[in-house]
Amino acid sequence: MEKTGRTSVDGRVEKRSTIGDVARRAGVSxxxxxxxxxxxxxxxxxKTVARVQAAVDDLKYRPGSIGRALRKQESRLVPFLVPDVxxxxxxAIAVSVEAxxxxxxYAMILCNTAEDPVRQDAYLTEMSSHLxxxxxxxxxxxxxxxxxxxxxxxxxxxxxxxSPYPGAQPFVGIDNFNAGRDVAHYMADHGLDRCGMICGxxxxxxxxxxxxxxxxxxxxxxxxxxDAHLVKGGLTVEDGYRSATELFSRNxxxxxxxxxxxxxxxxxxxxxxELRLDVPGDVVLFGIDDNPLNEWVAPWLSTxxxxxxxxxxxxxxxxxxxxDGRTMSDIPDAILPYRMVLRGE
Amino acid sequence: MEKTGRTSVDGRVEKRSTIGDVARRAGVSxxxxxxxxxxxxxxxxxKTVARVQAAVDDLKYRPGSIGRALRKQESRLVPFLVPDVxxxxxxAIAVSVEAxxxxxxYAMILCNTAEDPVRQDAYLTEMSSHLxxxxxxxxxxxxxxxxxxxxxxxxxxxxxxxSPYPGAQPFVGIDNFNAGRDVAHYMADHGLDRCGMICGxxxxxxxxxxxxxxxxxxxxxxxxxxDAHLVKGGLTVEDGYRSATELFSRNxxxxxxxxxxxxxxxxxxxxxxELRLDVPGDVVLFGIDDNPLNEWVAPWLSTxxxxxxxxxxxxxxxxxxxxDGRTMSDIPDAILPYRMVLRGE
DNA sequence: CTGAAAGCGCTTACAG
DNA sequence: CTGAAAGCGCTTACAG
Numbered sequence: 001m002e003k004t005g006r007t008s009v010d011g012r013v014e015k016r017s018t019i020g021d022v023a024r025r026a027g028v029s030x031x032x033x034x035x036x037x038x039x040x041x042x043x044x045x046x047k048t049v050a051r052v053q054a055a056v057d058d059l060k061y062r063p064g065s066i067g068r069a070l071r072k073q074e075s076r077l078v079p080f081l082v083p084d085v086x087x088x089x090x091x092a093i094a095v096s097v098e099a100x101x102x103x104x105x106y107a108m109i110l111c112n113t114a115e116d117p118v119r120q121d122a123y124l125t126e127m128s129s130h131l132x133x134x135x136x137x138x139x140x141x142x143x144x145x146x147x148x149x150x151x152x153x154x155x156x157x158x159x160x161x162x163s164p165y166p167g168a169q170p171f172v173g174i175d176n177f178n179a180g181r182d183v184a185h186y187m188a189d190h191g192l193d194r195c196g197m198i199c200g201x202x203x204x205x206x207x208x209x210x211x212x213x214x215x216x217x218x219x220x221x222x223x224x225x226x227d228a229h230l231v232k233g234g235l236t237v238e239d240g241y242r243s244a245t246e247l248f249s250r251n252x253x254x255x256x257x258x259x260x261x262x263x264x265x266x267x268x269x270x271x272x273x274e275l276r277l278d279v280p281g282d283v284v285l286f287g288i289d290d291n292p293l294n295e296w297v298a299p300w301l302s303t304x305x306x307x308x309x310x311x312x313x314x315x316x317x318x319x320x321x322x323x324d325g326r327t328m329s330d331i332p333d334a335i336l337p338y339r340m341v342l343r344g345e
Numbered sequence: 346m347e348k349t350g351r352t353s354v355d356g357r358v359e360k361r362s363t364i365g366d367v368a369r370r371a372g373v374s375x376x377x378x379x380x381x382x383x384x385x386x387x388x389x390x391x392k393t394v395a396r397v398q399a400a401v402d403d404l405k406y407r408p409g410s411i412g413r414a415l416r417k418q419e420s421r422l423v424p425f426l427v428p429d430v431x432x433x434x435x436x437a438i439a440v441s442v443e444a445x446x447x448x449x450x451y452a453m454i455l456c457n458t459a460e461d462p463v464r465q466d467a468y469l470t471e472m473s474s475h476l477x478x479x480x481x482x483x484x485x486x487x488x489x490x491x492x493x494x495x496x497x498x499x500x501x502x503x504x505x506x507x508s509p510y511p512g513a514q515p516f517v518g519i520d521n522f523n524a525g526r527d528v529a530h531y532m533a534d535h536g537l538d539r540c541g542m543i544c545g546x547x548x549x550x551x552x553x554x555x556x557x558x559x560x561x562x563x564x565x566x567x568x569x570x571x572d573a574h575l576v577k578g579g580l581t582v583e584d585g586y587r588s589a590t591e592l593f594s595r596n597x598x599x600x601x602x603x604x605x606x607x608x609x610x611x612x613x614x615x616x617x618x619e620l621r622l623d624v625p626g627d628v629v630l631f632g633i634d635d636n637p638l639n640e641w642v643a644p645w646l647s648t649x650x651x652x653x654x655x656x657x658x659x660x661x662x663x664x665x666x667x668x669d670g671r672t673m674s675d676i677p678d679a680i681l682p683y684r685m686v687l688r689g690e
Numbered sequence: 691c692t693g694a695a696a697g698c699g700c701t702t703a704c705a706g
Numbered sequence: 707c708t709g710a711a712a713g714c715g716c717t718t719a720c721a722g
Contacts, residue, residue: 016473016474018714018715018716019715019716019717020715020716028692028693029692029693029694030693030715030716030717031692031693031694031695031717031718032691032692032693034716034717034718035692035717035718038717042691043691044691044692045691045692048691048692062470062473062474063474063715063716064474064476064714064715064716065474065475065716066411066414066415066420066474066475066476066714066715066716067415067698067714067715067716067717068715068716068717069411069698069716070411070412070415070697070698070699070700070714070715070716071697071698071715071716071717071718072698072716072717072718073698073699075411077454085430085436085439085440085455086433086436086437086440086637087433088431088432088433091430091431091436092431094430094455095430095431095457098457107454107471107475108455109422109452109453109454109455110430110439110453110454110455112440112443125407126452128361128407129361129407129408129409129410129411130410130411130452131409131411237638237641241641266638266641266642267641269641269642270640270641270644273644292431293582293611293638293642296582296586296611296612296614296615297611297614297638297642297643298642299615299618361699363698363699363700364699364700364701365699365700373708373709374708374709374710375699375700375701375709376701376702376708376709376710376711377707377708377709379700379701379702380701380702380708383701387707388707389707389708390707390708393707393708408699408700409698409699409700410700411698411699411700412698412699412700412701412714413699413700413701414700414714415698415699415700415713415714415715415716416699416700416701416702416713416714417700417701417702417714418714418715
């Protein structure tokens with residue numbers, strides 16, 4: 001069994017060189033090597049720096065993260081918990097978070113919670129054993145472990161869905177209420193007032209806000225909650241299919257449906273197909289997220305575009321602010337601009 | 346700035362307890378705690394075990410992975426390099442690899458290479474600093490760092506696409522040649538002999554095998570390579586669109602197109618839409634992978650289903666065999682069964 | 691400007 | 707059956 005390490009020309013695996021190897025080679029102490037490698041202000045003399053650099057290059061030395069983490073009691077690994085990696089919208093965000101962290105010399109470790117509180121807590125405790133400096137969470141659900149961390153003031157950034165518990169931890173996402181409201185206004189203003197909504201889970205603040213915005217937007221156009229035709233649902237494509245089945249069995253059948261996210265809209269679309277309803281001819285479907293695949297496989301879907309790239313950047317920025325000592329409660333939420341995307345007209 | 350740790354009722358963050366805390370509490374040495382916690386055979390007396398267990402429970406002690414990794418010169422973090430996390434097929438595999446590793450008490454760290462040799466090498470060296478016990482790679486590309494690792498006999502498992510360099514490292518995937526051949530046979534046997542193929546990158550063994558199988562399958566049905574209508578392409582949806590544009594500008598227009606993967610087929614489908622070609626009425630599209638979203642958004646796509654779940658399990662099993670001391674060259678490739686999925690008929 | 695020393699949390703021969 | 711000691715690779719007061 002071989003360990004991961006550098007390889008010499010003859011194909012044998014070399015041991016990683018350590019700070020001690022470099023020190024010996026440069027004829028200085030490990031402390032000095034450490035300072036030079038980390039660019040500590042307390043500058044070493046030019047000639048020492050040069051000697052150390054040469055030794056580093058010769059030995060292809062790269063500091064080991066384990067030793068540093070143990071000493072500093074903090075690693076540079078940042079877990080990102082996501083509800084469903086196979087949702088392309090979520091994974092687009094994961095990619096952007098990864099890039100933002102990488103720019104700042106942190107590595108992201110992706111954890112798939114499947115919206116399961118047990119898995120969420122398992123990750124939370126597991127990650128603590130890696131001495132992580134903070135955690136980013138998308139689609140957080142209620143769980144005892146999360147509650148404790150929020151109350152304990154741990155370094156946490158919530159993405160897309162706010163914390164289920166009150167706390168100082170910042171949030172990055174869009175204004176879900178206004179997004180829902182905009183969709184409702186659009187419907188009302190374009191003769192789509194025979195409308196309905198497939199809602200998300202009650203436990204999700206984002207879902208609740210989208211629904212509240214939708215209701216509020218309709219009310220502003222004199223459409224009553226009874227005519228808003230809310231149907232309960234979840235966040236997966238199967239949930240969307242089920243909820244659509246229910247919604248379309250009602251009378252009158254809606255002319256437009258606001259789905260809590262794009263995946264749910266995919267599910268609703270399948271039900272429309274089965275019912276021989278053309279989208280958007282017979283039924284206009286709205287989603288939220290703007291899955292990157294929409295352009296290719298869902299040219300019939302209008303949706304609210306959420307800026308995945310900007311999210312990662314905001315998460316990276318906020319984490320660094322916290323690590324730099326800024327108090328979490330002083331950090332304003334990053335509410336990013338969304339825009340409606342109309343398709344299939 | 347707070348560190349990640351457990352939290353007491355009053356909401357303050359506690360320091361993680363260490364093996365020393367447990368030892369003190371149980372009135373034994375740290376060595377004993379270590380043995381008990383790791384269930385070392387060299388059994389401790391029943392009463393010692395009980396005392397240690399009690400202390401562990403009292404303090405909610407969980408061994409820190411950093412200390413262990415430093416001492417053993419090996420962490421339990423396994424990087425999984427993927428070409429494109431936002432491809433739902435790849436992320437389905439990532440999820441299954443994660444589950445398989447988790448079952449074996451390893452954590453997966455997901456790395457998005459974007460098929461970029463530079464990023465691939467950056468990850469490879471970065472990961473080495475975490476003293477990882479091995480690496481799983483999907484869609485590996487040629488890069489100097491990878492070459493060195495393969496030649497050095499590092500613990501590597503290739504998924505879906507074989508190593509670009511000769512070496513002992515095992516492979517997990519399907520028989521791409523036969524998959525391509527089956528598609529060709531299907532076309533020839535169903536009156537779809539006016540066919541074409543959108544190929545993948547030359548650098549990918551999987552792509553080459555699919556193409557070779559397709560050509561071979563056609564040849565077996567007396568269709569010559571000139572009538573196979575090969576078009577060069579890549580692996581993204583945009584690539585598929587471009588290649589389809591080229592393919593459909595030729596004469597005669599194909600009645601069936603074999604796309605190197607599902608994403609490429611998505612791109613081809615868009616081009617068909619623009620040309621007012623019905624799929625599968627006017628053009629039958631075949632892919633490979635069977636993206637989990639197909640059922641919902643691509644009910645028109647026939648494809649070769651690759652068993653994502655079985656892949657993760659095989660990767661986990663093989664890595665453990667290697668860690669248990671089995672020589673890599675003794676481990677046979679895991680060639681998993683695929684099946685054709687016909688849709689939209 | 692630089693080094694010796696301590697210590698982060700673990701595991702593992704070694705000795706008893 | 708158990709403990710003392712060493713050591714994995716780093717960083718950081720502290721002293722000079």
